[in-house]
Amino acid sequence: MSRVAVHAMDSVCQEVNHDAVVGWKETRRNEISVGLDMMVLTVLQKRSFSSVVVGALCLLATSVVGAEDTFEIDLPVHKLISERCLDCHQGEGAEASVDLDAVLDSMKDHADEQMLPHDLQEMWLRVETVLTQGRMPPSEESSLSVDELDRFKTWFHERLVLRDGLPHIGPTLLRRLTHEEFIASLEDLLGIRMRSEYNHLKSVHVEKGLVDRVLPVEVPGKSGFVNDAESLASQPIPLLPYMKCIDFALAKMSGSAESIELLTGVTVLPEELSENQVRKIAEPFLLRALRGNAGSRHLENAVRVFAIAQENNNSMVALKSMLRTVFLLPEFHYRVESVKTTTTPYRISDHEFASRLSYFLTGSTPDDELLDAAFSGTLREAKVLDRQIQRLMSSPRRLSLSESFAAQWIGFDALIDSSAAGTQGVSTTVRAQYDELLYFFDELFKSDLSLLDLIDSDWMYVSNYTINSYGKDQFVNPPEIISQHA
Known part of the structure; x- marks a missing residue:
């Protein structure tokens, strides 16, 4: 488990933002x-x-x-x-x-x-x-x-x-999902992959898929990060590109028996679904998609949308219509948190804490196990929290910490941003260099290594696409390097 994650989440996630704002004495x-x-x-x-x-x-x-x-x-x-x-x-x-x-x-x-x-x-x-x-x-x-x-x-x-001579709660801006958080949430909720795998050795460019072609470039805020709440608030939601991504994701879902089973419990949907069956599908999905903020009105609206769509279509078309409606809700695009009318710091709710924890460590929506821990009231217990952090840091989604935090912190995300400026996509050489840095930081976080390894390490990740550029003879017993990534 990474101390970076534990310390960051302890201070960042459990209480309301304490930004310094102007006070009065x-x-x-x-x-x-x-x-x-x-x-x-x-x-x-x-x-x-x-x-x-x-x-x-x-x-x-x-x-x-x-x-x-x-x-x-x-x-x-x-x-x-x-x-x-x-x-x-x-x-x-x-x-x-x-x-x-x-x-x-x-x-x-x-x-x-x-x-x-x-x-x-x-x-x-x-x-x-x-x-x-x-x-x-x-x-x-x-x-x-x-x-x-x-x-x-x-x-x-x-x-x-200070304000009136006392500490006070600073402004907590409504935080919208970034493009990457939006895509990752769609993928995890539907059990699909929206980007294709690529192989360094079989192409000159890592071609842009639909997602990367339609989504506009996000502008970092003053913090240097694209998830800067103030910066996101000043940028309009790219609704049409998002709708294209949602339809693309739903098309992927409808063609996958595994995805259909994840959502409905069966691999093949019957021609029609009863209202009770729809409720059993919609309720747990809303709970996770809206990160604990789903209410009865959301459920009733989802069931109504399904029923209207099913009048002239089969159950799959109706299911896609219902899910599309959920993915267009503000509660999906914004990480909604309750606000209390108090001047003193207070703890956020357990499901809000779970959401912060998940998006910080994995860049995606909380999964069922994390939400279960939140709703059971045990998530803040030291052993439970420790176990959940270890679990999240062992999942493939942990790469988000390197992509969305380290890459923007150090600035190596500029490698693929500048390389992908054309229509062909990212240069394979550049992508290989980016991946070397990406997996280096992933190892740093995953294994809780010293930050001094950034400037003086005796190990590194090397792509077999670029290894000859460095001089292959200098590496002692280099392990086999996998060149195919998602």
Whole structure:
């Protein structure tokens, strides 16, 4: 079992996202507050004002105090940035196009706001990163003193992390399935393969199948990963390409006795199915396809779609119609999680945890065993969770961790992205090089090896398609390498 997976899931999957967002810490300046209160009292003693005027004065007092309090909180960082950073970071010629003088002016404009605008949040996160990592000030300038750095960290924590002086839950964006997660989910739910196997030694190119021809390129987010929730939210769902993939998957299913048996319990469907038989097929399928978010309305709608389709068609056509409807539901395309109206961190539900665990380790929907553990309430038990992680990391789907995490983290996914730019598909040589890296990282995760093996290992995966390029004689007892992959 990989400690990478265990530690990542322990912190990433079990609780709601704790992204740092702008907070608010109120500190009252008594002399201003008392002074304004006395001003209002004096006015009321001298003449009779309407309640509207009194209310306006009270609102003015509150507004002034709020703005002054927040600006006072920001004074230490204003002083630090002004003294140490503005020589290089102001005006049109600011270094790295980071105009901190403009940032400080903006802070004054938003002094009375609990939450800073997104662009200011992003800028302060950049500043915090370079200061705490010691990348700024530059080497030719004197470093920040311990006291200066501590004051900045304190300000950053109080102004951007806390809210009302307390930790709080950050925004958890609705996360949509990536293309690869979408395809993997279709394959596992229907028991099919949508991509053909290829052999390095029998072709010059790994040709594009229907899936890779119709799906558009996904744009990575600021995190560098295509499953970035913010980036996915800004991209429209490619509905027509997805429908083509769904129809292709259903055609594969209808031609496979194994797939039909997986879904219905029989290898050959009778000409017609009763409502009770349809319910027995639809209920477990919905539970898994919607990852525990299926309700009675989903079941009733699926049964109704089947019945309408079966009026003029056989049961297979009706089954495909019902499954197509399920695959177009928002709950299939989005990893829906419940939201509680609380300001304190809370644990996600067991089936939501199972979904996060499965998509992180395997890039696909939770299987029956994982969902059973979730619904039985035992998934979070140490031994059960350990066993489930070991099981998932022993399945072929674990390659997703190397494809969707390592490839995008290190950047070797660019090999096949650039090679596949043409219509012919990925160059076989490039695909072989990609696979060498892919299986290297797979071994790293699967066997829980040291990250130092990335820079100093005494082992590697070598494709027999490219082995002569490296000099075959330097390998000691090279094992037989399988050249056919899915």
